[in-house]
Amino acid sequence: MPPFEVPEGDPFGPHNLPYGVFSTSGSTQRRVGVRLGDHVLDAGAAALALGSPYATLLARPTLNPLLAAGRTTWSDVRRALTAWVTVPAHREVLEPLFHPLAAVTLHLPFEVADYVDFYASENHARNAGRIFRPDAAEPLTPNWKHLPIGYHGRAGTVVVSGTDVVRPSGQRKTSPGPAEAPVFGPSVRLDIEAEVGFVVGAPSEQGRPVPLGDYREHVFGLTLLNDWSARDIQAWEYVPLGPFLGKSFATSVSAWITPLDALEDARVAPPARTHPLLPYLDDTAEEPAGYDLRMSIAINGHVVSEPPFSTMYWTAAQQLAHLTVNGASLRTGDLYGSGTVSGTEPAQRGSLLELTWNGQDPLELPDGKRTYLEDGDVVTMSAWAPGPGGVRVGLGDVSGRIVAG
Amino acid sequence: MPPFEVPEGDPFGPHNLPYGVFSTSGSTQRRVGVRLGDHVLDAGAAALALGSPYATLLARPTLNPLLAAGRTTWSDVRRALTAWVTVPAHREVLEPLFHPLAAVTLHLPFEVADYVDFYASENHARNAGRIFRPDAAEPLTPNWKHLPIGYHGRAGTVVVSGTDVVRPSGQRKTSPGPAEAPVFGPSVRLDIEAEVGFVVGAPSEQGRPVPLGDYREHVFGLTLLNDWSARDIQAWEYVPLGPFLGKSFATSVSAWITPLDALEDARVAPPARTHPLLPYLDDTAEEPAGYDLRMSIAINGHVVSEPPFSTMYWTAAQQLAHLTVNGASLRTGDLYGSGTVSGTEPAQRGSLLELTWNGQDPLELPDGKRTYLEDGDVVTMSAWAPGPGGVRVGLGDVSGRIVAG
Numbered sequence: 001m002p003p004f005e006v007p008e009g010d011p012f013g014p015h016n017l018p019y020g021v022f023s024t025s026g027s028t029q030r031r032v033g034v035r036l037g038d039h040v041l042d043a044g045a046a047a048l049a050l051g052s053p054y055a056t057l058l059a060r061p062t063l064n065p066l067l068a069a070g071r072t073t074w075s076d077v078r079r080a081l082t083a084w085v086t087v088p089a090h091r092e093v094l095e096p097l098f099h100p101l102a103a104v105t106l107h108l109p110f111e112v113a114d115y116v117d118f119y120a121s122e123n124h125a126r127n128a129g130r131i132f133r134p135d136a137a138e139p140l141t142p143n144w145k146h147l148p149i150g151y152h153g154r155a156g157t158v159v160v161s162g163t164d165v166v167r168p169s170g171q172r173k174t175s176p177g178p179a180e181a182p183v184f185g186p187s188v189r190l191d192i193e194a195e196v197g198f199v200v201g202a203p204s205e206q207g208r209p210v211p212l213g214d215y216r217e218h219v220f221g222l223t224l225l226n227d228w229s230a231r232d233i234q235a236w237e238y239v240p241l242g243p244f245l246g247k248s249f250a251t252s253v254s255a256w257i258t259p260l261d262a263l264e265d266a267r268v269a270p271p272a273r274t275h276p277l278l279p280y281l282d283d284t285a286e287e288p289a290g291y292d293l294r295m296s297i298a299i300n301g302h303v304v305s306e307p308p309f310s311t312m313y314w315t316a317a318q319q320l321a322h323l324t325v326n327g328a329s330l331r332t333g334d335l336y337g338s339g340t341v342s343g344t345e346p347a348q349r350g351s352l353l354e355l356t357w358n359g360q361d362p363l364e365l366p367d368g369k370r371t372y373l374e375d376g377d378v379v380t381m382s383a384w385a386p387g388p389g390g391v392r393v394g395l396g397d398v399s400g401r402i403v404a405g
Numbered sequence: 406m407p408p409f410e411v412p413e414g415d416p417f418g419p420h421n422l423p424y425g426v427f428s429t430s431g432s433t434q435r436r437v438g439v440r441l442g443d444h445v446l447d448a449g450a451a452a453l454a455l456g457s458p459y460a461t462l463l464a465r466p467t468l469n470p471l472l473a474a475g476r477t478t479w480s481d482v483r484r485a486l487t488a489w490v491t492v493p494a495h496r497e498v499l500e501p502l503f504h505p506l507a508a509v510t511l512h513l514p515f516e517v518a519d520y521v522d523f524y525a526s527e528n529h530a531r532n533a534g535r536i537f538r539p540d541a542a543e544p545l546t547p548n549w550k551h552l553p554i555g556y557h558g559r560a561g562t563v564v565v566s567g568t569d570v571v572r573p574s575g576q577r578k579t580s581p582g583p584a585e586a587p588v589f590g591p592s593v594r595l596d597i598e599a600e601v602g603f604v605v606g607a608p609s610e611q612g613r614p615v616p617l618g619d620y621r622e623h624v625f626g627l628t629l630l631n632d633w634s635a636r637d638i639q640a641w642e643y644v645p646l647g648p649f650l651g652k653s654f655a656t657s658v659s660a661w662i663t664p665l666d667a668l669e670d671a672r673v674a675p676p677a678r679t680h681p682l683l684p685y686l687d688d689t690a691e692e693p694a695g696y697d698l699r700m701s702i703a704i705n706g707h708v709v710s711e712p713p714f715s716t717m718y719w720t721a722a723q724q725l726a727h728l729t730v731n732g733a734s735l736r737t738g739d740l741y742g743s744g745t746v747s748g749t750e751p752a753q754r755g756s757l758l759e760l761t762w763n764g765q766d767p768l769e770l771p772d773g774k775r776t777y778l779e780d781g782d783v784v785t786m787s788a789w790a791p792g793p794g795g796v797r798v799g800l801g802d803v804s805g806r807i808v809a810g
Contacts, residue, residue, distance in 0.1 A: 114561045119646060141644050142583040147576055151646040152557035152653070156519045156736045157611060166612035168731035171552055171683065178547040184683045206562055206655070207571035207810070233731065239546050241524060241556040242647020245731040248557070250611070278576065278589045326573035326638065326650040327810065331561045405612070405732065 003098035004091055006037035011394030013037065014085050015387050017078065018256035018396060019063055019221070022104040030061035030107055035256055035396075036085050039098040046084055046097050054080060063110040063257065067201035068332040071217050074201065078261050106255035108160040110199060113333035115158055115251065116323060117195075117227055118150040120314035122271070124342035127354040132235075145275040148314035148322050150336070153227075154248035158335065161255050161398040165228055167375060167405045168249040172232035186405050187230035189359070190373040193340040194297050194307050194350035194381050197225035197253050198316045200334035210324040212286055215317035218330055221259040222316075224295070224381050224398040225337045226252040231353055231372070253335070256396030263393060266292045266385035268310050280325050281318050289317035293395065295341055295383040297350070299373075302365050307341040307350040309383070314339075375404045408503035409496055411442035416799030418442065419490050420792050422483065423661035423801060424468055424626070427509040435466035435512055440661055440801075441490050444503040451489055454498050459485060468515040468662065472606035473737040476622050479606065483666050511660035513565040515604060518738035520563055520656065521728060522600075522632055523555040525719035527676070529747035532759040537640075550680040553719035553727050555741070558632075559653035563740065566660050566803040570633055572780060572810045573654040577637035591810050592635035594764070595778040598745040599702050599712050599755035599786050602630035602658050603721045605739035615729040617691055620722035623735055626664040627721075629700070629786045629803040630742045631657040636758060636777070658740070661801030668798060671697045671790035673715050685730050686723050694722035698800065700746055700788040702755070704778075707770050712746040712755040714788070719744075780809045 006013045012035050022033040022040050033040035044059025046052075054077050057066045066077065084090050119125055122140070129139025143149065159165075167190055171182040201220035204210050210218055227247060234246025270283075270290040283289065293309035319336060340350040349355045352372055356362055359371035373379070380399040387393040411418045417440050427438040427445050438445035449464025451457075459482050462471045471482065489495050524530055527545070534544025548554065564570075572595055576587040606625035609615050615623055632652060639651025675688075675695040688694065698714035724741060745755040754760045757777055761767055764776035778784070785804040792798040 114559055116649075143576075143587075143641055143644070146587050147642060149642065149646055149649075151649050152559055154519055154557055154733055155560070156739070157733050159611070166732050169614075170731050171548075181681070182548075182551050182683070184685065206564070209574075230731070236548055237552060237554065238645070238647070239548070240643070240647070241554055242643070242645070244521075244554075244556050245727070245733070248728075248733045249731040276586070278587070280589065322650070323653075326575050326635070326654040327571045328559055328562050328650070328653045334561070 003036060003039035003095065004085070009391055010037050011384050011392040013391065014082060015391060016258065016262050016393050017081055018258045018262070019109060020255045020257070021062060021107045021109040023107065024099055024104050032058050032060055032063060032066070034081055035101070038101045040101055040104050041085065041094065042097045042099065043081065046094055049093050049097065050084065050090065052080060064332055067110060067199065067220050070202045074220060074259060075261060078259060106160060106162065108158065109255060109257055111333045112155040112158045112335050113331035115153045115155040116150050116336040117153045117339065118148050118314065118319050118337060119339040120148055120312045120319065121339055121342045122313040123311060123344055124340040124350060124354065127342060127349065131353065131358045148319045150319065150323065151242045153251060157248055158251045158253060161252055161396065161400070163252065163400060164403045165250045165252070165400045166403055168230050168233065168245065169405050170230060170233035170245050171236055173236050182236055187232055188372065189231035190402065191229045191231050191352045192297065192379050193227035193229055194295055195225040195227050195337040195340060196293060196309055197223045197335050197337050199223060199257055200330050201332060203332050204324060204330040206329040207327040209327060210320055210330065212280065212283055212317050212321045215289060215320050216260060218320060219260060219316060221257040223254040223257050224383055224395050226379065226381055226398050226400060227337055228252065252398050252400045254396030254398045258393065258395050263291055263385055265387050266393065268292045270315050271311060271313055280321055283315065283318060286317065289315035291385060293383045293385045295381060298380045299365060299370065300367060300378055304363055305347055305349055305355060307348050308343045309341050311343050312338060312341065373402050375402050377402050408441060408444040408500065409490065414796055415442050416789050416797040418796065419487060420796060421663070421667050421798050422486055423663045424514060425661045426467060426512045426514040428512065429504055429509050437463050437465055437468060437471070439486055440506070443506045445506055445509050446490065446499065447502045447504065448486065450502045451499055454502065455489065455495065457485060469737055472515060472604065472625050475607045479625060479664060480666060483664060511565060511567065513563065514660060514662055516738045517560040517563045517740050518736035520558045520560040521555050521741040522558045522744065523553050523719065523724050523742060524744040525553055525717045525724065526744055526747045527718040528716060528749055529745040529755060529759065532747060532754065536758065536763045553724045555724065555728065556647045558656060562653055563656045563658060566657055566801065566805070568657065568805060569808045570655045570657070570805045571808055573635050573638065573650065574810050575635060575638035575650050576641055578641050587641055592637055593777065594636035595807065596634045596636050596757045597702065597784050598632035598634055599700055600630040600632050600742040600745060601698060601714055602628045602740050602742050604628060604662055605735050606737060608737050609729060609735040611734040612732040614685070614732060615725055615735065617685065617688055617722050617726045620694060620725050621665060623725060624665060624721060626662040628659040628662050629788055629800050631784065631786055631803050631805060632742055633657065657803050657805045659801030659803045663798065663800050668696055668790055670792050671798065673697045675720050676716060676718055685726055688720065688723060691722065694720035696790060698788045698790045700786060703785045704770060704775065705772060705783055709768055710752055710754055710760060712753050713748045714746050716748050717743060717746065778807050780807050782807050
């Protein structure tokens, strides 16, 4: 089908227009692309062909210059792109600048500055607490309802969807006795975490917190994120300074960054708060910063869970306000993950830890039982959100295959 | 004194030659500099003036190209620099390319990729355990002797020595009761951590661990590092995912990176190991990777502690092997901190947490008592190591002043 003729209701129609970076077999030069249906528009070439002033932002090998440009420019560029793909007069010029999605190679679309991972799903945190501290009266730690718990992860191992993930090796305990020495070998509890990643565009100054209301001035858009986790490595290492090698081997993100402007119709209020919040986190007077994203997790093509992002207790705006309240600066390309998304139902859980209750209750897949991931397993996360007039806004899939170390 | 006439025994003589990045009042262009005594040689200009092939690495605004070049080139460049500053024939050409240290502005010398902080001093870990878990029979967590505990910090807030540090605000508990809500405000327990930072030059591939013996192929050099810590913010936030806002507001490093080649005479074996180590961490057959660095911490010019780096249980080589054993890749500019350096004696402790036993036992300074840092306090860390023929190798100071938020 020709690029301009996107079927009605296509989740990647002109109402969406996510950004990525691609190359072709004919040219290994990386270029900013905008997805329309099952095609990619070479956005820089289009800007040059149409004499657009945005060529300086779009004719680049990474999204970083566009990310750095700030909210007003983001909206202006999006309006321009919308016109390019919808106004018939541009068709003749732009048609040769579209590439079939199946014919391009997609790359990590931006240079990741710092990567932070949060822990914002109350259902996930309660499940994790019940699994790891079965004797505790309260599965949530005392701070959970007062602040969005987060920690820094490894920016250098964030990879684009489609990248193979090498099973990590590391130390693990084979029984919990404190005197027993750990063993070394490939992780035997390799897990997924279904998350949404938020991409920071406009930077902020060190020493100056970013208030809740400035979230949209700094965050450009979002992506799906798989926070691969080696539970056995993590369990042994994480006290007292948090997860390290259990997470740092790989984090996968979609090849497409969906701009916040495409998700206006998906904004929802977060769940009612059970505890009063300190003023810098109190969003009762703010516009809703939750998102009604319907996520799906498949292993080897078989759907195992459908986590609802609207259930997240802490919003991306609260996470940004918290992240910077101590004066930490933001840089273009900062990425922060929502934390594992788990709904209230068993079939809405965002990790195998929860779906199999730490391996006690295996999943039945068409190709056999699963507690944790096996070599060769392909995990694919997808999502959509309600868009204008009821049409869906598709997020780019994030997919990865486990290979032996 | 003219640049070439460095007094005998100067810790920044031609046996040292640390690298930095500077600009001058006459030119805001950042340039790689090499320190000789109380002067800075414009290394790129020198390379160009002498027709050196290293001009492509040195005539740059950051050390990253040199860092990326790898061990063989690092040693070659160092030999060339040593010749430039010692062979009399070069004096006439190079003399105008020296700038008095007092007349230049020093910048963060490299772009920090990922920042990891370790916890490698047994004395520090025992002190922290005793302070935070006074009722526990064993102050070390069960994993401490089996792996070098570490976590990721915020790369974007690493600042060069001399940068003011804004006192962070955040959540803290005013009493430990679990039902009591936190309060918000400026940290009242703002602390230091005296550390050594290791700067990665040569990258490594994702999925490929770096063995112990390859440490010197990847690590270019070291710096002093002050891991500023807000103890009250940290105490409330850090369970279960580790330190976050209690650390992420600022981390200071020296303006000078001391190449490993300058520290050959300072290499020492680490303390005897009390527990057998897994093969990837077992360094009994390796060259010693500890360093005999004599550190000093001063508050407002008054020395409060002299931590000995040779007491660190885990070496930088073990930390690198651990950091990558799960397949995590290295990037040029990765920085990892040793963890707080504390000796066995009270006057060798590397944090105010330990020096004042969490505020119970204030330090007596000439300008009054200190539990934690006050606004206006200037903290300066310095260090030296034994060099060739007994002359000292100086490390660049790391200094910072606390300013109100």
